[in-house]
Amino acid sequence: MPALSIGDCISYGWETFKKRPWFLIGAFLLAIVIASVPGMFGPQPHIGPDGQEIMPPVTAFQVIMAIVSVVVSFLVGIGMTTLALRAHDNVATAQIADLWNPGPFWRFVGAHILTAILIMLGLIAFVIPGIMIAVGLSFVPYLVIERGLGPIKAMQESWRITNGHKWPLFLLILAMVGLNFLGLLALVVGVLVAVPVTMIAFTHAYRTLAT
Incomplete structure (x- = not known):
């Protein structure tokens, strides 16, 4: 199993992004819009006479929309992971249709x-084990989507392929968080670049270790 290089992962994400930047930005924006629509139907607070926010009673329709919002968020997560895999392997053939993968x-849930x-x-018991568990299971979504593994098998396989690589993976995740934070600082617009780059970078880590 090859060693994991943080620099190589970030560089791969950036070079892939440069090949079709507007497609990747557009796909990310579309995913945000889709995920946000159900939430627009939730209860909206209003300001009372004393200046405090008041939440109106929740209706049955709003409860249904809250459930729809959760379902949509999972579908968007599947879609974005699928798109990241396709874009990583050949960004020229990636399509918006890749965002729809309900199978x-x-x-996944x-x-x-x-x-x-x-x-x-793990976090309740000791913080460090919780972090290591999160890192060790970070490839579960890819394994569920790409290999069709069930939850338990995907968790076992993710733990196996990250064995001996959890520290560099943790550092990669920190680097990704840093890049996305810098994107927020860049008038928020930078997030439209940072998120696709880091998603493909992490997919590259998966491809490297799962080989």
Whole structure:
């Protein structure tokens, strides 16, 4: 298994982004819009006479829309991961249609829930184990989507392929967070570049270690 280079991952993400920047920015913007639409139908607070925010009663329709919002967020997560895989392998053939990939929905949801529970337990027990669990299971979405693995198998495989590489992976994640933060500082517009670059960079890490 080849060693993981943080510089190579970020460089790969940037070079891939430069080949089709407007496509990747457009796909990211579309994903944001899709994920945001259901939330527009949620209860909107108004300001009372005393200047405090008052939340109106929640209606049945708003409850339904809240559920729809969760479902859509999972579908967007699947779509963005699928697009990142396609763009990494050949950005010239990646399409907006790649954002629609509902097939692994239930496996993706199950894996997300189990992963979140393990990370939470690790953080409650000791912070460091929680972080290591998060890093070790960070490839679960890719394995669920690309290989069609169930939640448990995907978690086991992610832990296996990250074995011995958790420290550089952790540093890569920190570098990605830093790049996205810099994107926010750049009048927020920089996020439109930083997010696609870092998504492809992390996909490159997956491709490197899963080879």
